[in-house]
Amino acid sequence: MSEENRAKMFSLNQSSQTGDIESTSKYLKCNVSNKPFSNKYDFNEHLHGNSNMKQFICFHCSKSFSRKSYLITHLLVHSNEKPFKCLVCDKSFSQKANRNKHLFVHNTEKPLKCKFCNKLFSQEPHLKAHLRVHNNEKPYKCSICKNTFSLKSVLIAHLRVHSNEKSFECSICNKLFSRKSTLSTHLRVHSNEKPFKCHVCNKLFSDKSNLRKHLRVHSDRKPFKCSVCNKLLSRKPTHNSHLHLHSNEKPFKCPVCKKLFSVKSNLRRHLRVHSDEKPFKCSDCNKSFARKSYLATHLLVHTNQKPFKCFVCYKSFYLKSQLNKHLFVHSNDKPFKCTVCDKLFSYKYNLQTHLRVHSDDIP
Numbered sequence: 001m002s003e004e005n006r007a008k009m010f011s012l013n014q015s016s017q018t019g020d021i022e023s024t025s026k027y028l029k030c031n032v033s034n035k036p037f038s039n040k041y042d043f044n045e046h047l048h049g050n051s052n053m054k055q056f057i058c059f060h061c062s063k064s065f066s067r068k069s070y071l072i073t074h075l076l077v078h079s080n081e082k083p084f085k086c087l088v089c090d091k092s093f094s095q096k097a098n099r100n101k102h103l104f105v106h107n108t109e110k111p112l113k114c115k116f117c118n119k120l121f122s123q124e125p126h127l128k129a130h131l132r133v134h135n136n137e138k139p140y141k142c143s144i145c146k147n148t149f150s151l152k153s154v155l156i157a158h159l160r161v162h163s164n165e166k167s168f169e170c171s172i173c174n175k176l177f178s179r180k181s182t183l184s185t186h187l188r189v190h191s192n193e194k195p196f197k198c199h200v201c202n203k204l205f206s207d208k209s210n211l212r213k214h215l216r217v218h219s220d221r222k223p224f225k226c227s228v229c230n231k232l233l234s235r236k237p238t239h240n241s242h243l244h245l246h247s248n249e250k251p252f253k254c255p256v257c258k259k260l261f262s263v264k265s266n267l268r269r270h271l272r273v274h275s276d277e278k279p280f281k282c283s284d285c286n287k288s289f290a291r292k293s294y295l296a297t298h299l300l301v302h303t304n305q306k307p308f309k310c311f312v313c314y315k316s317f318y319l320k321s322q323l324n325k326h327l328f329v330h331s332n333d334k335p336f337k338c339t340v341c342d343k344l345f346s347y348k349y350n351l352q353t354h355l356r357v358h359s360d361d362i363p
Helices: 003-008 038-049 068-079 098-104 124-135 152-163 180-191 207-218 235-246 263-273 293-303 322-328 348-358
Strands: 010-015 025-030
Touching: none
Parallel strands: none
Antiparallel strands: 010 025
């Protein structure tokens, strides 16, 4: 910025007051914002902030800066140099300001409280940003899709969706991500780390958002209502999947056998049939199962727990299906009929054994 332009941005004012000569002060005033400054250093800092002249350009990413010192600090991002170290946990940072922000993590004192939900904060900017959630204030707008956001950091992360920029790579499987936080969550897939625990049932989760969704199971909060049958559901994805039941829509196709499914999770479970994948292992006998529900049923064998009891003879069973079959003993109901001689049977396997009589296939 030329001296002529700089001179135009401020006026030198002298204010004389009665009394001692020390009360006479000179101040610098910005003609753009009308903000006064008591010293030239603060005034120059302000001018750089309001100037559109950013003559120092990064040769890596073409980002421009109004000061050479800002460019030098920015270059540390590309060099991966992190000279500012936390004295508490030895974590390093490329910028001093980020190190100073990080120090609040070790400060357990949080004197600022949200008046809506009583959440505590150590810094006033964090509290102000949090209050936007309650006020539904979203001042940061995407210039491409016009979506609005409460936090500037969320907007910056969102912009990568439009640029398809994925600069964070998993060192194990080389999968790329647009956000560092998403990569961190993904890494737990490889480590099987689940640091988020439900305080009600002690179920563990690798992602905090999944824990929040799970907590609705323990509450009566079901904000999503089916427009067809008025059923209430706790999650939007569950609500969307439920709607497929009414439309008989099955948008998820198995790439192997072309079987269709209305819910994506059912397709994922089905794919284990083709891959022979059995990720759920019994900790007692190491037997593996394709579904978690199968493992839960199997565990009853080790505990000798038989929760399904016949109300007639009080005999107990591991499975509800076993109980249902047993109930035929106490009734004259014989739903399985031989197609050759019309003989009736209470159980399907008895019918199958009987059918050998009519065939040459006698063991």
